[in-house]
Amino acid sequence: MSFRYAEEKKVSSEKFTRAEVEDFLYYEAQLLDAWKLEEWRDLFEEDGHYIVPSTDNPDGDLAMDLALIDDDHEGLRGRVQRLMSTYAHIENPRSRTRRIISNVRLWDHDNGELGVRCSVVVYRSRVPGTTSYVADVHYRLRKQGDSFGIAFKHAMLDHHTLRDVGGVLSIIL
Amino acid sequence: MAGFAPESSVTPEIQRIAPRETQYLRDERTPNRFLVHRKVFTDQQIFEAERRKIFDKCWIYVGHESEIPKPGDFVAREVAGRPVLFTRNKDHELRVLLNSCSHRGAEVCRERRGNQKRFRCFYHSWAFSNDGDLINMPDEGGFPEGFRKEDHGLAKPEQVDSYRGFVFATFNPEQEPLEDYLADAKYYLDLTADQAPDGKGMSVTPGTHEYSMRSNWKLLAENSSDGYHAIPVHKTYLDVQRSRGDDIAGSTEKDWKDSHAFDLGNGHTVTVKQAPWGRPVARWTPSMGEDTKETVERSYQRLVEGHGEERAEMIANLDFNMLIFPNLVLNNIMAVIIRTFYPNQPGHMNVTAFSLAPGDEDEASRRVRNESFLSFLGPAGLATPDDNEALESCQRGYEARPGEGWSDVSRGMDKAHPANWDELQMRTFWRRWDTLMGEEA
Numbered sequence: 001m002s003f004r005y006a007e008e009k010k011v012s013s014e015k016f017t018r019a020e021v022e023d024f025l026y027y028e029a030q031l032l033d034a035w036k037l038e039e040w041r042d043l044f045e046e047d048g049h050y051i052v053p054s055t056d057n058p059d060g061d062l063a064m065d066l067a068l069i070d071d072d073h074e075g076l077r078g079r080v081q082r083l084m085s086t087y088a089h090i091e092n093p094r095s096r097t098r099r100i101i102s103n104v105r106l107w108d109h110d111n112g113e114l115g116v117r118c119s120v121v122v123y124r125s126r127v128p129g130t131t132s133y134v135a136d137v138h139y140r141l142r143k144q145g146d147s148f149g150i151a152f153k154h155a156m157l158d159h160h161t162l163r164d165v166g167g168v169l170s171i172i173l
Numbered sequence: 174m175a176g177f178a179p180e181s182s183v184t185p186e187i188q189r190i191a192p193r194e195t196q197y198l199r200d201e202r203t204p205n206r207f208l209v210h211r212k213v214f215t216d217q218q219i220f221e222a223e224r225r226k227i228f229d230k231c232w233i234y235v236g237h238e239s240e241i242p243k244p245g246d247f248v249a250r251e252v253a254g255r256p257v258l259f260t261r262n263k264d265h266e267l268r269v270l271l272n273s274c275s276h277r278g279a280e281v282c283r284e285r286r287g288n289q290k291r292f293r294c295f296y297h298s299w300a301f302s303n304d305g306d307l308i309n310m311p312d313e314g315g316f317p318e319g320f321r322k323e324d325h326g327l328a329k330p331e332q333v334d335s336y337r338g339f340v341f342a343t344f345n346p347e348q349e350p351l352e353d354y355l356a357d358a359k360y361y362l363d364l365t366a367d368q369a370p371d372g373k374g375m376s377v378t379p380g381t382h383e384y385s386m387r388s389n390w391k392l393l394a395e396n397s398s399d400g401y402h403a404i405p406v407h408k409t410y411l412d413v414q415r416s417r418g419d420d421i422a423g424s425t426e427k428d429w430k431d432s433h434a435f436d437l438g439n440g441h442t443v444t445v446k447q448a449p450w451g452r453p454v455a456r457w458t459p460s461m462g463e464d465t466k467e468t469v470e471r472s473y474q475r476l477v478e479g480h481g482e483e484r485a486e487m488i489a490n491l492d493f494n495m496l497i498f499p500n501l502v503l504n505n506i507m508a509v510i511i512r513t514f515y516p517n518q519p520g521h522m523n524v525t526a527f528s529l530a531p532g533d534e535d536e537a538s539r540r541v542r543n544e545s546f547l548s549f550l551g552p553a554g555l556a557t558p559d560d561n562e563a564l565e566s567c568q569r570g571y572e573a574r575p576g577e578g579w580s581d582v583s584r585g586m587d588k589a590h591p592a593n594w595d596e597l598q599m600r601t602f603w604r605r606w607d608t609l610m611g612e613e614a
Binding site for chain 1: 380548
């Protein structure tokens, strides 16, 4: 199943409004900006994945290729455990981050999941300076009560390398 | 299991190597002491001399043969600061060509990878074969009498050669043959290549980690095999692996078993040990998940069938961090990483890293490998970003008082058999660096 792009005949969702999806994305951004990473982790479904492909291979084979981040639920647990520690030296003191989300589009998948695509800019500020990440982010969401659960979050960086954006990717996009 | 102990390890370091005192190094005896002057990390003239005396002289890693399996395949990248095309001609021969037109210098290829028989410069349409020969250009008749196309091929390194799939180039016409240059490092390249006992050999996985550090390149040469920093810097990684069931004490002497550091000749070094993490090639640990146990055991069985019990055991269980002088790291740890780096300023380097895997690895095995790799490695892993921070922090310290101070690299000098948490590997690097820097360019 393609996780990207709506088919042309499904350019919007028949079940959800963009406003309610935007509310969810803004809530997720707020959790990340506030470093409430355990609450953020709990937005993911048990079978959820968070993936950032390598910058030279944005459309690579998810099953075989080397990504920058390829976390299943246990991977997310470990990443969050690390980032909440004061021993994650590159994030101690923690970066200040600010996420700007735009160009939100949504569509229905045949399996009932909601496809979402948005453009995200994340500003990351540390004492040595501020850099920014620009990403094309795709989600598959499942309705959970009055909110959503994340089955899949796939953040494709536009940068050709990480060299002009601070060298590494030590925060969550 | 100590891996291959080179001849150099028979005699203790301080008996084998004469003391020296240069503008960069103090390698002293009674008492033993090893100091590196910190100007080597910040000084612009030293940086420019390094380019001539080290990067223009040594064999430098270009890439792995698996990256360009077919005639016409190419990858464009920087090698020793030069833009090159790493390609294969119609006869399957490896070629390294400078990606700069012989006419006016523009890049003849602006894609990062692909398959082409010709490289055509967009500026005046000069076209070159993947042997680097000038094939044609528009209005050829306009050039004066005596102009010969064969004099206008793409520039090339003086020599290109490969060993077990690892391809190197040198811009030094007098450089010794690659196999001699690699010296005892060859044993560990063999041990890596033999992880693929059958079929297609080892292969670089698509997906490159291209990142950078605001620190001097030599700090990464040190850091890549520094066993002493692992516990304090990578505590979060070790804590996470322990929370997944791995047997990790969080103590240097308990977590590195049967550890040694070796001088492999020509500035190459290796540290060997058995580390507390799992290895996809085949050492299963609980952090990999119960559901992967069978996959990892199958991989081990394949090694036994291909190499026999003794060598399979070595391939599966020997963790090692190797530096091939000056800037190639081959770490065979929780996965196999090829890491190379090059400075563009005294205080800044670009780093490129690849994952190397058996070429016919199936999806289940690759899943184990990728998870194991990314649990620690890469610019978004649970460990490597903290190395960036440590090295950048050192660099800020040096730049705060440029040209002042010495770094101590003495650990383990009194020992006949130093371990990976000692610093023999770094001293070996520094002595080679100092020797080359002391020679005329």
